[in-house]
Amino acid sequence: MKNSFFSRFTPKEPKFFPLLKQLSEILTESAHLLEESLTHDSPAERADYYQRIKAKEREGDEQAHRIFDELGTTFITPFDREDIHDLASSIDDVIDGINSSAKRINIYNPRPIGSSGKELASLITQEALCLSEAMDQLEDFRKDPSKLRGCCTRLHDLENQADDVYELFITHLFEEEKDSIELIKIKEIMHELEKTTDSAERVGKILRNLIVKYA
Amino acid sequence: MKNSFFSRFTPKEPKFFPLLKQLSEILTESAHLLEESLTHDSPAERADYYQRIKAKEREGDEQAHRIFDELGTTFITPFDREDIHDLASSIDDVIDGINSSAKRINIYNPRPIGSSGKELASLITQEALCLSEAMDQLEDFRKDPSKLRGCCTRLHDLENQADDVYELFITHLFEEEKDSIELIKIKEIMHELEKTTDSAERVGKILRNLIVKYA
Amino acid sequence: MKNSFFSRFTPKEPKFFPLLKQLSEILTESAHLLEESLTHDSPAERADYYQRIKAKEREGDEQAHRIFDELGTTFITPFDREDIHDLASSIDDVIDGINSSAKRINIYNPRPIGSSGKELASLITQEALCLSEAMDQLEDFRKDPSKLRGCCTRLHDLENQADDVYELFITHLFEEEKDSIELIKIKEIMHELEKTTDSAERVGKILRNLIVKYA
Numbered sequence: 001m002k003n004s005f006f007s008r009f010t011p012k013e014p015k016f017f018p019l020l021k022q023l024s025e026i027l028t029e030s031a032h033l034l035e036e037s038l039t040h041d042s043p044a045e046r047a048d049y050y051q052r053i054k055a056k057e058r059e060g061d062e063q064a065h066r067i068f069d070e071l072g073t074t075f076i077t078p079f080d081r082e083d084i085h086d087l088a089s090s091i092d093d094v095i096d097g098i099n100s101s102a103k104r105i106n107i108y109n110p111r112p113i114g115s116s117g118k119e120l121a122s123l124i125t126q127e128a129l130c131l132s133e134a135m136d137q138l139e140d141f142r143k144d145p146s147k148l149r150g151c152c153t154r155l156h157d158l159e160n161q162a163d164d165v166y167e168l169f170i171t172h173l174f175e176e177e178k179d180s181i182e183l184i185k186i187k188e189i190m191h192e193l194e195k196t197t198d199s200a201e202r203v204g205k206i207l208r209n210l211i212v213k214y215a
Numbered sequence: 216m217k218n219s220f221f222s223r224f225t226p227k228e229p230k231f232f233p234l235l236k237q238l239s240e241i242l243t244e245s246a247h248l249l250e251e252s253l254t255h256d257s258p259a260e261r262a263d264y265y266q267r268i269k270a271k272e273r274e275g276d277e278q279a280h281r282i283f284d285e286l287g288t289t290f291i292t293p294f295d296r297e298d299i300h301d302l303a304s305s306i307d308d309v310i311d312g313i314n315s316s317a318k319r320i321n322i323y324n325p326r327p328i329g330s331s332g333k334e335l336a337s338l339i340t341q342e343a344l345c346l347s348e349a350m351d352q353l354e355d356f357r358k359d360p361s362k363l364r365g366c367c368t369r370l371h372d373l374e375n376q377a378d379d380v381y382e383l384f385i386t387h388l389f390e391e392e393k394d395s396i397e398l399i400k401i402k403e404i405m406h407e408l409e410k411t412t413d414s415a416e417r418v419g420k421i422l423r424n425l426i427v428k429y430a
Numbered sequence: 431m432k433n434s435f436f437s438r439f440t441p442k443e444p445k446f447f448p449l450l451k452q453l454s455e456i457l458t459e460s461a462h463l464l465e466e467s468l469t470h471d472s473p474a475e476r477a478d479y480y481q482r483i484k485a486k487e488r489e490g491d492e493q494a495h496r497i498f499d500e501l502g503t504t505f506i507t508p509f510d511r512e513d514i515h516d517l518a519s520s521i522d523d524v525i526d527g528i529n530s531s532a533k534r535i536n537i538y539n540p541r542p543i544g545s546s547g548k549e550l551a552s553l554i555t556q557e558a559l560c561l562s563e564a565m566d567q568l569e570d571f572r573k574d575p576s577k578l579r580g581c582c583t584r585l586h587d588l589e590n591q592a593d594d595v596y597e598l599f600i601t602h603l604f605e606e607e608k609d610s611i612e613l614i615k616i617k618e619i620m621h622e623l624e625k626t627t628d629s630a631e632r633v634g635k636i637l638r639n640l641i642v643k644y645a
Binding site: 167170171174175177178180183184187205208209212213 | 280283288318321323324395400
Binding site: 382392420 | 495498533537538539610611614615
């Protein structure tokens with residue numbers, strides 16, 4: 001809200017759009033790595049994928065901080081400062097969720113991840129691609145918000161699908177798994193994956209708010 | 216803080232009060248459903264209550280977004296925008312906590328929930344009623360904040376009671392429960408219930424800040 | 431950002447610095463108690479340390495609220511209101527994490543905490559001391575931010591060390607512990623300790639942002 005008065009009369013500072021787009025690309029790369037990692041089950045391969053995902057997580061962190069630093073020193077921003085801050089930090093949260101999932105797989109070392117886990121990872125990738133498309137819309141959605149609105153709807157649907165996959169899986173797990181340590185491992189890994197799909201939808205909510213405020 | 220200057224000279228926009236009150240009523244309905252659900256133990260009944268609580272959770276989400284949308288488009292708000300935002304989103308968090316509790320009961324399907332679980336659910340209902348009363352005070356507490364302050368004190372006491380119930384229960388659980396899968400189920404359900412009582416107190420902290428700022 | 435215009439021409443309100451320093455001292459005391467508690471293994475001693483740590487947690491809560499109350503009623507603050515708010519509430523989160531760790535030790539009553547747990551507690555103490563030093567820098571870092579920057583770097587390093595200790599420990603735990611209830615206990619206690627080291631680093635990130643904005 002702070003610079004809404006000035007922003008009507010001064011040129012916008014466009015650098016935030018490519019910075020956010022780059023952050024969403026780190027997210028997509030990280031999601032792809034996670035999905036790929038689930039087809040490899042040896043401790044050594046798991047450790048290797050975790051290192052690569054961790055490297056992406058650090059990249060995401062640095063990119064988010066680059067955005068925060070710019071926010072701290074730029075007088076004119078295309079949206080309110082807090083909106084750009086929330087966008088960057090919520091996209092970074094999705095990257096963190098992917099990292100936490102890979103970390104648990106690495107340190108818990110469960111039996112091979114089944115089809116439900118792979119489905120959740122695929123939903124995370126689809127959400128990441130959706131967010132990346134949404135970043136392309138940021139510069140121009142004021143004129144036509146329909147594409148950005150479409151991204152938000154898809155994010156919401158993907159998250160609902162993830163909920164269903166997760167709930168069905170956990171119900172069966174508690175009915176069938178008798179090895180309690182194996183149950184702990186897979187339950188917590190699936191929970192982390194599901195939380196990651198949630199955090200992607202949270203970005204969608206922030207985008208929806210942007211449409212209400214600016215379009 | 217942003218509109219404190221203007222707000223001294225312009226009429227307040229009163230629509231936020233009924234919107235927040237409605238949100239607190241969704242919370243109360245949701246808390247009642249949770250409490251009632253604990254007297255039903257079959258998987259089918261648990262699934263049914265979870266569906267009803269999930270419907271409330273969506274209603275709460277929509278109501279919170281209605282409030283956020285209004286905030287994005289209304290120039291004058293009775294308090295600072297961020298205060299109304301925090302109130303709505305923290306009440307929504309309590310509804311989310313109730314939903315997560317019901318979800319875990321449904322998908323974990325533990326043995327019948329004992330008296331400590333019922334006590335926590337009853338404390339959540341009492342907190343919800345307290346918050347609903349607090350919403351009635353929002354319009355006029357500037358003149359006399361004593362009733363609103365009373366709500367905050369009660370919320371704090373209810374949360375302390377919940378802490379004691381939870382801690383005593385978990386201590387006994389780890390001393391006595393030898394079935395590790397059953398232990399996991401009930402431990403996590405109780406933890407979710409306890410976190411929900413915490414989130415209700417967090418609303419109380421926001422209300423306390425409002426008194427300091429505006430009364 | 432709000433008072434950056436005025437703050438160039440009016441005297442700063444210095445009371446926030448000692449208030450934040452006091453909060454960091456409550457954190458340090460709390461960290462020392464946690465570290466000390468791990469050398470005592472009987473249920474009675476654990477309960478006693480938890481009570482003392484809980485008392486510190488309440489002190490921290492009150493101190494944070496004192497700061498929030500001041501923020502609500504002071505027109506001029508040395509930084510933006512939200513920065514002081516974030517600092518106080520993030521330091522309070524570290525104190526809360528210490529309290530949650532002590533609570534779990536008390537109510538889960540696991541076997542004696544091993545060397546990795548003690549290492550995490552020691553890292554929390556080192557982070558607390560680091561934050562306390564950082565509070566001494568708040569008044570003057572605009573002239574020379576190098577010392578404050580050094581604190582941020584050390585916090586980051588301490589958190590990385592904690593990550594390594596935690597990950598190695600959990601990997602071994604899942605390889606070796608066959609008692610699933612004991613595994614649950616220690617896994618969750620270690621997780622809480624590790625999250626506490628994370629929350630200390632989060633204060634470091636806020637401090638880093640302050641340097642970017644003000645130095």
